[in-house]
Amino acid sequence: MGKNKPFYVTENDKKRKETALSSKNKKQTEKKSTQLTSSKKTKLRIPSRLERLIEEYIEYKTKNPYQSPVTLNRIRQYILAQKAGYWNSNPKARYGKGYDVFAYLAYQAPGYLIQFKHILKFLDLKGVLPKDIILLDLGTGPGVVPLATIWYQKERKKGSLTIHAIERSIEFLEAFRFLVPEFIKGTSRIYTGDVQSCDITVQDCKIPDNITVLSCQNVLAELSHLSISEKAIMLMKYCSHVSEEGLIIIIEPAELRHSIELRKLQKELESRGLFVYAPCRMLRQGTCDYETCWSFEELPPMNPTRLMNELADEKDGYRFINQDIKFSFTIFTKRNIQKPLPSGFLNSATPLSELQDHLGELVNVTGVKMSRDIGNPNFSVFLICDGASITKTYLIIPRVLRNDDVKFAYRAGYGEILTIQNVRVRWNEKKNAFNLVSGVRTRLSATNI
Known part of the structure; x- marks a missing residue:
């Protein structure tokens, strides 16, 4: 991932955004026209x-x-x-x-x-x-x-x-x-x-x-x-x-x-x-x-x-x-109304808690999409969770990757289940997290259960 980092909402981010906006605004003579645009x-x-x-x-x-x-x-x-x-x-x-x-x-x-x-x-x-x-x-x-x-x-x-x-x-x-x-x-x-x-x-x-x-x-x-x-x-x-x-x-x-x-x-x-x-x-x-x-x-x-x-x-x-x-x-x-997962739904998927055993390998995973795109200009980044891993896991999609299946990551709603095939497991040392890096063989589907 190099120097490309996911974007997060912090106080410093907010201040940097306001500083950038202030600089931009000083160059504008018509404030209202910018807002209406x-x-x-x-x-x-x-x-x-x-x-x-x-x-x-x-x-x-x-x-x-x-x-x-x-x-x-x-x-x-x-x-x-x-x-x-x-x-x-x-x-x-x-x-x-x-x-x-x-x-x-x-x-x-x-x-x-x-x-x-x-x-x-x-x-x-x-x-x-x-x-x-x-x-x-x-x-x-x-x-x-x-x-x-x-x-x-x-x-x-x-x-x-x-x-x-x-x-x-x-x-x-x-x-x-x-x-x-x-x-x-x-x-x-x-x-x-x-x-x-x-x-x-x-x-x-x-x-x-x-x-x-x-x-x-x-x-x-x-x-x-x-x-x-x-x-x-x-x-x-x-x-x-x-x-x-x-x-x-x-x-x-x-x-x-x-x-x-x-x-x-x-x-x-x-x-x-x-x-x-x-x-x-x-x-x-x-x-x-x-x-x-x-x-x-x-x-x-x-x-x-x-x-x-x-x-x-x-x-x-x-x-x-x-x-x-x-x-x-x-x-x-007050009572459990979540629909049960279909029988065998997780059978071919690697649990996120076991990703350490598959570093460098291609895996299939199933997880809940727990963020919108928090990436940068080069990579889309989504937080993925299956409820049983103490280590953060992020789905990484290069923005140059445009096959139809990958688009499900963008279309799926927050909290929706994603089934992801053929992503490579990498360790993100700076974030102490796993990156699931998408490629041309990656396939995604969203499950509304």
Whole structure:
């Protein structure tokens, strides 16, 4: 592999990206034209009605147009403060003021809306999303998860949705009570239930029964004062109110420390009786190294909102455009609903835990695709896991290799099973990992089980 290294999302990577973008931006005289050109290349966007509701909420609170220079300047300041806090060793967001909420709605909420809707669509396509959703969203903020669920339910056009939510910030709850009812208007069979001002970590929150979807998005990373065990105990309290057919969805940032903490929590919750539905799939019996498991989903860049473009209309405006959507997630059920592997499915495949015995050889393997392409201009790189190897394994595909079979690696979804034939086993000393290097004889297929 030489000097070509997989790309990873780290703080230094983020800073290098921002430095490069800043240099590029200084050469541009029309900031907005650059953003709009970028927008044309992507399709992901939040509904225009929801964009306008966010703008209307800012206008309702400030008594000024959302494009007001004073309003935009203050939102910029709060966005920068939130971004700085995120990279602290113990991140802890504060949402005590109106502009804290405006900054969140402007910069973070659009991507969070899209990623949760993506999860709902994934579950619906798998046939496991309940027809009638009774949602309890923990740490709901301004209602991002309920809004995303309403958005999907409008497109789904079947079943019903009842929304329960818990949030301790009064400012967030005010935004929730403005945005959610307005976004529901004009629909049928979508209702709001209990929306509580309560701290999810304490014992006095009212918990409804027969929950079919329990969600917790970008909340646990802010509870840095709790241990993994304490977080698991807290979550199991809420899980006891989930129906036997219900789903538990936990989403955290893709950044290294939060992603790994989520995998540790996943292991703890498994030990307490929950079953992992996605993205992990334990194809073989063995030991999975959760302590170093950095795995996340990545969606195409989203279109900037009108508000983002207004905020970016100044020097170094790139700092207020947030198009990247990367997140770690785990989905649990209270009973095992994963489909069993077909008989003999793994018979011809070498376990990833035995790759050490096949260095330099061509092998066949079967594993779950646990990353999008994290490679470089010369090589595509995908993390592969079968649930029973403590050593990382990467599928390496030279970009000059263009046979049809290899394209399955790109088309397959995150968490989908890949069957790979004729890849050569190499040891990546710098990464302490195995590389499975593809060649002209390599064949791939994706299995949606």
